Amino acid sequence: MESERWKRIEALFHRAADLAADERAALLDRECGSDRELRREVELLLANDAAGDDAFSRVETRTRTAGEDPMLGRTLGVYALTERLGAGGMGVVYRARRADGLFEQEVAIKLIRAERATEWMLRRFEFERRTLAALQHPSIARLYDGGTTDEGCPYLVMELVRGETIDRYAESQRLPLAARLRLFAQVCRAVHYAHQNLVVHCDLKPANILIDERGQPRLLDFGIARLLEEEPDEATPDAPRTLARVLTPEYASPEQLAGGAVTTALDVYSLGVVLYELLTGRRPFQSDSRSPADWERLIRERTPERPSTRVFRADSAREPGAIAATFKSTPAGLKRALRGDLDRIVLMALRKEPERRYASAQELADDLERHLAGQPVRARADSIVYVAWKFVRRNRVAVAAGVAVLAALLYGLFSARRSERLAEAEAAHARMEADSFQSISDFLMDAFLPAQPSQDAAWQAHAQKLIVAHAERVHRQYARNDHVRANLLDTLGRVCMRLDLLDDAHRLLGEAAEIRERAFGRDSLEYAISLRGQGQFAYQVGEFERAVELLTEALQVNRAAGPNRHAEVDSVANDLAACLRNLGRDDDAEALHREALALRRADDDGSLPVAESLNNLAIVHQGRGELELAITELREALAIRGGIFGDAHPLTLQTLSNLAATLWRKGERDEAGLAMRRAEAGYRALGGDGEEGLGSVLSSLATMHLAVGDVAAAAPALEEGLALQTKRLGPEHPEVSRTLSKLALLYHAEKRDDRARECWEEVLRIRRGPDIPPALLAEGLHGYGVFLSDVGECERAIPSFEEALALLRAQASGDPLAPARAEYVLGLCLARVGRPDAAREHLTEAARLYDATPGAPAAERERVQRNLDELAAPVDR
Amino acid sequence: MPDFTRMLRSAQAGDAEAARELAASLYDELRELARREMAGERSDHTLQPTALVNEAYLRLVGGKDATFSDRDSFFAAAATAIRRVLVDHARKRARDKRGGGFARVPLEGFDVAEPLEDEDLLALDDALAALADFDATKARIVELRFFAGLSVEEVGKVLGASESTVRREWRVARAWLRARMDGSRGE
Incomplete structure (x- = not known):
């Protein structure tokens, strides 16, 4: 780059960088003038002024945090800091050497990160420090001293423990299970000692549990997390103290994540997580999120998988064989050793409710030792009733909370839930009924998979890898059990379908179908399940004819199976009806929906399936113009879905926006507007998963505003809707062009014609793309032409209309009046540019088309006539 | 071991030859430090540039007679050297990865500065x-x-x-x- 130019760019960057958006734009307008390249360069720099998750910012945080360390070489008290050992949520740890020469001693110094060390904090710190210094236990690293730096940051001088963290130690030493348990029991006893001295650790994790060279555990950082607590609320000084922040969400208990009171039970939970990790090589929950809120939701909603099944499962990173080898065992041997007592012990430590965990770390240690001694343990599995109650409650929570973190959900499907399912399958495969399995897996998918597949390619690739690996295992593990193998492959196939992994879905569903056909015959219900799955797949990829074929066969098999199989008949009928409607066979669709609805009502009148049927039936009725009927159905469906899910759920919102649109069509504008606003609020509450829905609702709202002439309200709605649509669907999507065309109309109405022109140009650019129906392009050309003639550019409008007309003549549009209107506007333009003969020709054609179209609005026909009459009038008028 | 303090001072005084010598020696020193670091107990197989530079400084120059301007010159010279060490290291790892057989252990928790x-x-x-x-x-x-x-x-x-x-x-x-x-x- 030339240096003059670069100086110019830099200077502009500095001038613009700290301005508000509008001032910035004005400055750039002024300074860049027609030099678009200059402006682009400056804007690019401005856009990159703030850090984000980009490569540079990553390097920045990873080098400079460790880099600008003015502390090295400094002396604190009698200690000189010699090396930085690590940095964490609460500060930096240094290795330090005694500098007064009295004797040779190395210590660890933890410098607490305190941006605002208040007087209160420092007093508090001093108090805690004395308490901690009193802890004297062979397994707890000593706290020697503490103080405050010249800058006012508190620091702690601690015993420097040399050793390996407990997880790495167990792995590198290839400690067998029993040795791990004994070691861990020692850890528990040390924690218990601290608890008796009224010190809660609050941040137990492997990194804080070192094993020294003699193989003894040494616990670090006792009670230090608490030094960061904030000043108590003055209003309620006696309220139980809570943790200001969670340092390590992976090991934190639900109540700690929720900011609950500090009790010894939270250490017991963290010990449970560490134990889980020692026994399985993995933590009970995984998430990339570091937000305590995300973790809390994850942990609240999910049950940890039993260690004995967890060790048997392949992860992306580690094979069961490799993990078992670190125990000097095999996966099967490890599984046997963990099953039963140890599963129960770990899960008891990990219970959500503090009062249902072990009452103390000591009790946990006792139970581990009882197990080692072959005595019965105290830990009891949750009762079936309790599990069932929790399951219902948990799922209600999940449902009410809407769609939770995507990755967590997928993980949920593949870990905890899946293990229960596999256990069930193993235990009961001989007598398990096909439909019950199916309904469980449907339920699980509903509960755990997002309503919309992820837009994140990396995530999808990860999901795909997981699924393919699971499918391979299913083939291996259930090679001799056709029933279970087919069920599991089928479920995986449907998961793929939900995640838009179409190739894998096709393959897995096909494999399941093949097994079922061969093992159970074409008349079996098992095979019918596969037919239905494949039918749904065909529907999803738009092969409606094929879908109808498959689903019709599935329906026949189900009907033949007799009255006790109604549950499946109604679902297949529902799917088939949806396909038929897409083929325009509305009558057949209606009959099937009605049949399904009747079956479902007989089963449970207020159920979600009833709502589904009502919603779908309403779509058929709405399409036929039977608005009254459709509205009644939608209202009932909404009452059911809203009652069960609340507003912020994709299904409720689907029905709600259907209702709003139908009301609007019927002319119930006020109520339609209210319903649409409610849908808007619902989608907003859904966050990222609601973006697509929000985009289309905003677009509808804008139409409503425009229809009542409220241009000012329409613009922001459309602009936001456009941004969302572009993000979700990509800039080339026809829906984006629809919104753009509305926006163009609106800008024009607001006299912002430059913007309007840009919008129209973009509309046409998109619609000239591949796979866009010609009618849509014609519509765009028409709109652009009207705009041009409105701003006095009739000459340029004419070719636009002509092109639209050519397209409309070549292929009928959805709107029978489109050609008539195009002829009319073209005629008008021609008249304005002084070509009366051509104008007359097109107006005459418009009149003919209006006359030929039944139900054409009389006003429009009259408009044409008026213009024809004017043209016929004497020129000198 | 080369006399870094001397090289530093000559480089500061404008001796181009000393500056080149300093840079080359620094590269060798830092690479050696990095190699040891990698062979040590750190399981993440990544290098923290500033930790390396700090250690190199303490080892090579940080004696009693070092001045503040020594420190500045040292770091200025080390910046380029460490950049080269790290980049060479990363390139080599990229080659190793392509060659297969390099399993990366993900770092858990955040008690250690994140790797580059x-x-x-x-x-x-x-x-x-x-x-x-x-x-x-x-x-x-x-x-x-x-x-x-x-x-x-x-x-x-x-x-x-x-x-x-x-x-x-x-x-x-x-x-x-x-x-x-x-x-x-x-x-």
């Missing part, structure tokens, strides 16, 4: 080279900040510029690099 990703580092190296083509000062500032861990004030001293100038330059450099590295990732 090879890909990010190599992208930065390319972008810095491009920046240096038309604005060497800014590239140098970034190098000093990142690879020697110098503060804005220290960078100012090394380059003989005021703190506010360094800050302004740094801001532009950062934005330019972000834009550049972002773009290069998509290609």
Whole structure:
């Protein structure tokens, strides 16, 4: 780059960088003038002024945090800091050497990160420090001293423990299970000692549990997390103290994540997580999120998988064989050793409710030792009733909370839930009924998979890898059990379908179908399940004819199976009806929906399936113009879905926006507007998963505003809707062009014609793309032409209309009046540019088309006539 | 071991030969340090540039008679050397990865400073080279900040510029690099 130019760019960057958006734009307008390249360069720099998750910012945080360390070489008290050992949520740890020469001693110094060390904090710190210094236990690293730096940051001088963290130690030493348990029991006893001295650790994790060279555990950082607590609320000084922040969400208990009171039970939970990790090589929950809120939701909603099944499962990173080898065992041997007592012990430590965990770390240690001694343990599995109650409650929570973190959900499907399912399958495969399995897996998918597949390619690739690996295992593990193998492959196939992994879905569903056909015959219900799955797949990829074929066969098999199989008949009928409607066979669709609805009502009148049927039936009725009927159905469906899910759920919102649109069509504008606003609020509450829905609702709202002439309200709605649509669907999507065309109309109405022109140009650019129906392009050309003639550019409008007309003549549009209107506007333009003969020709054609179209609005026909009459009038008028 | 303090002072005094010698020796020293670091107990197989530079300084120069200006010159010289060590290291790992057989252990928790990703580092190296083509000062500032861990004030001293100038330059450099590295990732 030339240096003059670069100086110019830099200077502009500095001038613009700290301005508000509008001032910035004005400055750039002024300074860049027609030099678009200059402006682009400056804007690019401005856009990159703030850090984000980009490569540079990553390097920045990873080098400079460790880099600008003015502390090295400094002396604190009698200690000189010699090396930085690590940095964490609460500060930096240094290795330090005694500098007064009295004797040779190395210590660890933890410098607490305190941006605002208040007087209160420092007093508090001093108090805690004395308490901690009193802890004297062979397994707890000593706290020697503490103080405050010249800058006012508190620091702690601690015993420097040399050793390996407990997880790495167990792995590198290839400690067998029993040795791990004994070691861990020692850890528990040390924690218990601290608890008796009224010190809660609050941040137990492997990194804080070192094993020294003699193989003894040494616990670090006792009670230090608490030094960061904030000043108590003055209003309620006696309220139980809570943790200001969670340092390590992976090991934190639900109540700690929720900011609950500090009790010894939270250490017991963290010990449970560490134990889980020692026994399985993995933590009970995984998430990339570091937000305590995300973790809390994850942990609240999910049950940890039993260690004995967890060790048997392949992860992306580690094979069961490799993990078992670190125990000097095999996966099967490890599984046997963990099953039963140890599963129960770990899960008891990990219970959500503090009062249902072990009452103390000591009790946990006792139970581990009882197990080692072959005595019965105290830990009891949750009762079936309790599990069932929790399951219902948990799922209600999940449902009410809407769609939770995507990755967590997928993980949920593949870990905890899946293990229960596999256990069930193993235990009961001989007598398990096909439909019950199916309904469980449907339920699980509903509960755990997002309503919309992820837009994140990396995530999808990860999901795909997981699924393919699971499918391979299913083939291996259930090679001799056709029933279970087919069920599991089928479920995986449907998961793929939900995640838009179409190739894998096709393959897995096909494999399941093949097994079922061969093992159970074409008349079996098992095979019918596969037919239905494949039918749904065909529907999803738009092969409606094929879908109808498959689903019709599935329906026949189900009907033949007799009255006790109604549950499946109604679902297949529902799917088939949806396909038929897409083929325009509305009558057949209606009959099937009605049949399904009747079956479902007989089963449970207020159920979600009833709502589904009502919603779908309403779509058929709405399409036929039977608005009254459709509205009644939608209202009932909404009452059911809203009652069960609340507003912020994709299904409720689907029905709600259907209702709003139908009301609007019927002319119930006020109520339609209210319903649409409610849908808007619902989608907003859904966050990222609601973006697509929000985009289309905003677009509808804008139409409503425009229809009542409220241009000012329409613009922001459309602009936001456009941004969302572009993000979700990509800039080339026809829906984006629809919104753009509305926006163009609106800008024009607001006299912002430059913007309007840009919008129209973009509309046409998109619609000239591949796979866009010609009618849509014609519509765009028409709109652009009207705009041009409105701003006095009739000459340029004419070719636009002509092109639209050519397209409309070549292929009928959805709107029978489109050609008539195009002829009319073209005629008008021609008249304005002084070509009366051509104008007359097109107006005459418009009149003919209006006359030929039944139900054409009389006003429009009259408009044409008026213009024809004017043209016929004497020129000198 | 070469006499670093002497080399430093000669380089400071404007001796180009000493500066070259210093840079070459530093590269060797840092690479050796890095190798030891890697062979040690760190399981993440990544290098922290500033930790290395700090250690090198303490070992090589940080004796009793070192002055503050020694320290500045040392870090200034070390910045380039450590950048080369890290980039060579990352390139080698990229080759190893392609060759297969390199399993990376993910780092858990965050009690250890996060590792530098090879890909990010190599992208930065390319972008810095491009920046240096038309604005060497800014590239140098970034190098000093990142690879020697110098503060804005220290960078100012090394380059003989005021703190506010360094800050302004740094801001532009950062934005330019972000834009550049972002773009290069998509290609």
